[in-house]
Amino acid sequence: MHARDRGVHRAPVRSQAAGLLLLLLLATRLLARAPYAQGGTALLASLAAMVASLLLGGSLWWVCKRQVGGAGAAVALLLYAAAPRLVFAGSSPYAALGLFAMLYTAIGVAHALQGPRRKWPKRIVLMALLAAFTAAASPLACAVGLALALCSMLYLAEGRRSLLPALFALWIGVAALACALRTLAPAGLLHAQPIVWTPAQRPWLLHSAGTLLALAASTALWAVSRRSRYFGNTAPLAASVVLLGVAYFAAQPLWLLPYPLLFIAGVVADGLESRHRHLWVLISASACLLQLVLACTRYPGS
Incomplete structure (x- = not known):
């Protein structure tokens, strides 16, 4: 060598x-x-x-x-x-982590939508899990993350923008469920002072x-x-x-x-x-x- x-x-x-x-x-x-x-x-x-x-x-x-x-x-x-x-x-480092991961996973989803369909499900499911995680940590962070994700995907998902309403309906629904369940988290563990x-x-x-x-x-x-x-x-x-x-x-x-x-x-x-x-x-x-x-x-x- x-x-x-x-x-x-x-x-x-x-x-x-x-x-x-x-x-x-x-x-x-x-x-x-x-x-x-x-x-x-x-x-x-x-x-x-x-x-x-x-x-x-x-x-x-x-x-x-x-x-x-x-x-x-x-x-x-x-x-x-x-x-x-x-x-x-x-x-809240959990919200910060989820927010950052949501944006760049959404960018990954937008790129995946330009490729074969077999690559879509994993990234879409990952984005849903991140939305749930972020919403459990902070609903505000999740809302901001979804808004930034939407802006990025509108720019990047050329030719596939018709899929975005269904995708965001899924992610928002999962996030809403996580928001409803976030009260079950141990006090002080997900919520920073x-x-x-x-x-x-x-x-x-x-x-x-x-x-x-x-x-x-x-x-x-x-x-x-x-x-x-x-x-x-x-x-x-x-x-x-x-x-x-x-x-x-x-x-x-x-x-x-x-x-x-x-x-x-x-x-x-x-x-x-x-x-x-x-x-x-x-x-x-x-x-x-x-x-x-x-x-x-x-x-x-x-």
Whole structure:
């Protein structure tokens, strides 16, 4: 085997190792704040929420890696793992996970509808299960997820749009049933306590300066480069705009977080393939380093 071939085979292994390392970083940060002294249901709920947060990070990494490659995925996952703890502390990670999975499963369904019918049922059933899971965690998140899914599928399911009413009737029905049954869930397990934004906690946004730097640079490139304005980049940007208001008024910042990171990953990947590659290496490295430093800094409400 040639050295170049060995490099090709080792690249996925290195990428997976980097992803696992970053998820381990997030797990360490979340475990440090687990309520060990309380024990019982509180500890179980905290650990379950941590697992959901890790699954959300893994889902973000998987989607990024499939869409834009390992470099963009690494940037997105590092910024996710180094996000302020307050983002994870008061949000429902189950709703955030379901919301993210719903949108990209719906995109998968739209693509599957262009292919043979034998590929349809699994994706349609998966979407129904995700709608039920998300509705059980948060009816609002499920409603937003279905709305975003509808917009994406109307754009992508060309020639198959006549199937959408039946599909969404199924998914909405399953979600409604899950909403009716959500009261049976153990108290505190699916429902996170809402964040109370005290004056001392509001500056947490400043502790996302690394992410904001990457987002500003990515938005600038997206605005001036036609090459970057394709569906894979524009969809998470549009979702970010929609969810910005929802996440603010519902006090659920984790619902918003994956989408700007996915947008950043896509644009960074474009920048790394452009003639300004070295500039984008500098921007992405600076943003990640700044966010890591801020993640290690304690501040009120962290």
